[in-house]
Amino acid sequence: MPVQPLYTIIGTPFSTFTRTITLGLQYKGLEYEQLATPPQSQLAQENHPFAYLPTLIIHEVDGKRVDVKLRESQAIVRYIDRIAPEPSLHVRPGSESGVLLEEKMWEFVSLAACFGFPMIEATVVKPRVAAMDEGKLTEDEIREKVKDGVIELKRYLSVAESLMAPEGFAFGPNPTWADFFLYPLLADLRTIPEWEVVSPRLVTWMAKMDGLPAVQATAAGTLSVGARP
Numbered sequence: 001m002p003v004q005p006l007y008t009i010i011g012t013p014f015s016t017f018t019r020t021i022t023l024g025l026q027y028k029g030l031e032y033e034q035l036a037t038p039p040q041s042q043l044a045q046e047n048h049p050f051a052y053l054p055t056l057i058i059h060e061v062d063g064k065r066v067d068v069k070l071r072e073s074q075a076i077v078r079y080i081d082r083i084a085p086e087p088s089l090h091v092r093p094g095s096e097s098g099v100l101l102e103e104k105m106w107e108f109v110s111l112a113a114c115f116g117f118p119m120i121e122a123t124v125v126k127p128r129v130a131a132m133d134e135g136k137l138t139e140d141e142i143r144e145k146v147k148d149g150v151i152e153l154k155r156y157l158s159v160a161e162s163l164m165a166p167e168g169f170a171f172g173p174n175p176t177w178a179d180f181f182l183y184p185l186l187a188d189l190r191t192i193p194e195w196e197v198v199s200p201r202l203v204t205w206m207a208k209m210d211g212l213p214a215v216q217a218t219a220a221g222t223l224s225v226g227a228r229p
C-alpha cells in the first residue's frame with residue numbers, strides 16, 4: 001500500500017494563499033497530498049473556522065497519529081520552518097539582501113498578505129477575469145470597471161518594489177517567504193492586460209521565480225495556466 005504523506009493541504013491550487021504554502025512545501029522537499037477544494041466548500045468548512053483556504057493537516061507529531069489542523073498561512077509557514085529549517089526561506093541581513101533586520105522579510109510577507117491580496121486580486125484580477133468570462137462587457141467597459149482598482153494595484157506594486165533588493169529575488173540571491181507570498185498574486189496578474197503596469201524590476205523578478213522547480217511544480221490548476229476554481 002502507498003504510504004500516506006505526513007501532510008495534507010486543504011485548498012485548490014487556484015488559491016494564492018494555498019500556493020504560497022505548496023511553494024514552501026515543494027521548496028523544502030516535504031511530501032504532501034493536496035485536496036483541491038474551493039473556499040466555503042463543505043471540506044473548507046470542516047477544516048477552517050471561516051471556511052477559508054488553506055489548512056495544513058499534520059498527521060503525526062512525535063510519531064503519534066494526531067491529524068492536527070493548522071490554519072492561517074503565516075502560522076503554517078512558522079510550522080514548516082520549524083520542522084524543515086533548511087533550505088532556509090529567511091533573509092540574511094547584509095549588503096546583498098539590502099536589509100539590516102531579518103524581520104523586514106516578515107514585514108514584506110504581511111504587506112503581501114494583508115494589502116497585496118486585496119489590492120491585486122479583489123479589485124483587479126477577480127473582477128477582470130469574471131467580466132472576461134461573462135463576455136458581456138467590451139474591453140473599454142472592463143477597463144473602466146477596474147480603473148480604480150488599478151490605481152490601488154500600482155500603489156501596492158510600488159511599495160513592494162521599494163522594499164526589494166535591486167536585483168535577484170525579493171531580498172537578493174536566495175528566495176524567501178516574501179517571494180512565495182508575492183509570486184502567486186503576480187502570476188495571476190500576468191494573465192490579464194493590467195500586467196502592463198508592472199515595472200521592469202518586477203518583470204525580471206518574475207522571470208527569476210519562474211525558473212524555480214517549486215514554481216513549476218505548483219502551476220497546474222492556477223489562473224496562470226488558464227484554470228478556474
Ligand SMILES: N[C@@H](CCC(=O)N[C@@H](CS)C(=O)NCC(=O)O)C(=O)O
Binds near residue numbers: 072073074113
Ligand atoms: N488569513 C488567511 C487568508 C487566506 C485567504 O484569504 N484565502 C482565500 C483564498 S486564496 C479564501 O479562502 N477566501 C475566502 C473566500 O473566498 O470566501 C491566511 O493567511 O491563510
